[in-house]
Amino acid sequence: MKLQDPRPGKWQLFRIWASIGLQSFGGGASTTFLIQRAFIEKHKWLSMEEFIYLWNLCILTPGINLVALTVIIGKKLGGTWGIAISLAGMLLPSAAITCLLTAIFLQIENVAAVQAVFRGIIPATGGIMLLVGLNFALPLIRKGYKEGIFFLFLSGAITLTCAFAVIFLKLSVIIVILGAAILGTFLFSSKSTPPLYENDQEEQA
């Protein structure tokens, strides 16, 4: 696909990211969709192939994948300035609203009705988080299933051991992740399969 639009101006770039950030509710899928619509469809600054390549880089990056995506798209469209402006647009307005809502919460947290509402919302976020975990697990389950029952079992065992180690043994998260990486290197490296999440680009906020 040939890129048609001229490079975005600084203010335009900030506005686009700010509107993506402020319209993002409930996580990665909607944000990814908004980014694709703005940068691939509305303005033809990126092709879908480029986008998928960049997204794969972001999955390898620690932290919030969508913030990494903001960085790498910003760099592509405006160099160092592009990174700074994109990050500011994506994060500052949303972060300001998050602060504001937290400040309001602190003002009213002793109201009985507010406490009751939060007693309902908090477990619901637990249920939603379980789905986030399931979305992460699905490509791994599919992969293990293809390789046979042994690898499926192995994958499940590693996952549950990590959960157990963090919850009950209070093992440091860093040790758990490094341990899993080393285990993975020994157990899975003989399997030369295509990279994980190849075309699986939703739900990874």
Place this chain on the structure above:
Amino acid sequence: MINPFLYFLLFLKASLFSTGGFSNLPSLHQDLIGNGWAKESDFGQSIAIGQISPGPNGLWVISLGYLTYGLTGALLALIAITIPALLVLAISAGYSRIEHQTWVQGAMRGVSLAVVGLLLAVVWTILHQPGVDWKGALIAAGAFGLALSRKVNILIILGLAGLAGYFLYR
């Protein structure tokens, strides 16, 4: 007394060893509770506020920063989640060279499995928040079901849960 430098480093460490917006929670939970810098309830509240605020999922830590250390905490948390994202530039430079090495894929797969385990630990922490009882567990199950259907917007799910809380616990 919170030591701002150490506080920032704990947030940065949690973010560097996480992927996605939530798997930094177990690390923050261990460290902040261990130092006495956060209450158990701060976690459930900040995740709930993060869910009803706009922006990428991971911004819940900004609310955690605000709850535990005011505006300073929110600002330090914001910086801490931004820095790891910049590593994408280094990864972009080196990725094409190691992309097809089998050990990289094996290690990445191990890390991905660990991240699922961490997310289970997040669910565990949330469901062990003070005030979550069997009715809360039912709300969690209902929210999971509605989210799984992918037909109901997350904000509507949270609104329904808040309404349920209002009538069950008021």
